[in-house]
Amino acid sequence: MLIDAHCHLDFAAFDQDRDAVIETAKRVGVEHFIVPGTTRQRWQQVLALGQRAEISVCAGLHPYFIADHRESDLTELDDLLNEHPEIVAVGECGIDARFGDTLPAQWDYFDAQCALAKQHALPVVVHCVKANDTVAKRLRQRGLASAGLIHAFAGSYEQAIKFVELGYVLGLGGAATYPRAKRLHRVIKALPDDSFVLETDSPDMPLSGYQGLRNEPCRVSEVCRVVAALRDQTSEHVAACSRANTLRMFRLFIRP
Structure with a gap:
């Protein structure tokens, strides 16, 4: 059985057919979905999705939406983590170095969210674009015992191993x-x-052959087939590894 370890099912792109999208994914073997939060304004929509048995949720402040964030959001995030033990991670947070003008603010929010993750003994879901080395260094300095997920990893093997040695899994x-x-x-x-x-990062990051189309969680099965072929393993083995790693990282229990 498959888990989509990162999909934005709360986004408006799914407002017209969210239930159908989830059912389509289930038909190809996707049993669970991890939905991160991106802005304070969306946390309640994410929490509402988390009431469904097949969805687990995170809450964070995404660097792409830096203009939407306020310093007071960090206090509200702390309160939210105290009030909602069903939240499985802090995120999506991180650094997007494509936007150099906001990097100082990005680092401030990222550091603060790492501190909250450490305080609440939660993993982090990290958005890291063109910043693998600096983010790995910062995470090493922070020493988050619960580690987390480096979402949409696209770096080198040497960068990958730095994260893996710190206990992080790569998306x-x-x-x-x-x-x-x-x-x-x-x-x-x-x-x-x-x-x-x-x-999948649905509705974003479409797969090859689907450029220009809305991405959906059902396509995690196609990601699985590609990864299995690259690793010379069966799809069943890759799905089982991913499932076990997701359950371990987010401390989830899902009946087989």
Whole structure:
């Protein structure tokens, strides 16, 4: 059975057919979905989704939406984590170095969210774009015992191992399905079985062949097939590894 370890089912792109999207995913073997929060304004929608047995939720402040965040959101996030023990991680948080003008603020929010994760003994869900080395260094300094997920990993093998040695798992998604992603393919082939999870980032990050279309959690099954082929393993084995790693990282129990 499959788990989509990172999908934004709360986004407006799914408002018209969210239930149908979930059922379509279930028909191809997706049994569970991890939905991160991105802004304070969306936390309540995410928590509402978390009332469904097949969905687990996180709460955080995404660096892409930095203009929407306020310093007081960090206090509200702390309160939310105290009030909602069903939240399984802090995130999506992190650093997106494509936006250099907001990097100082990004680091402030990221550091603060790492501190909250440590305080609440929760893992973090990390968005990391063009910043693998600096983020790995910061996470090492922070020493988060619960580690977390490096979402949509696309770095080198050397960068991957830095995260793995710290206890983090790497999210493998649509990027893996592109024939020209040779560096990522080499990383995927070499990763230990206990170091990755499968994800879609729906509705974003479409797979090869689906460019321009809304991404959906059902396509985690296609990610699984590509990763299995790259690793010379069966899809069943890769799905089982991803499932076990997701359950371990987010401390979930799902009946087989």
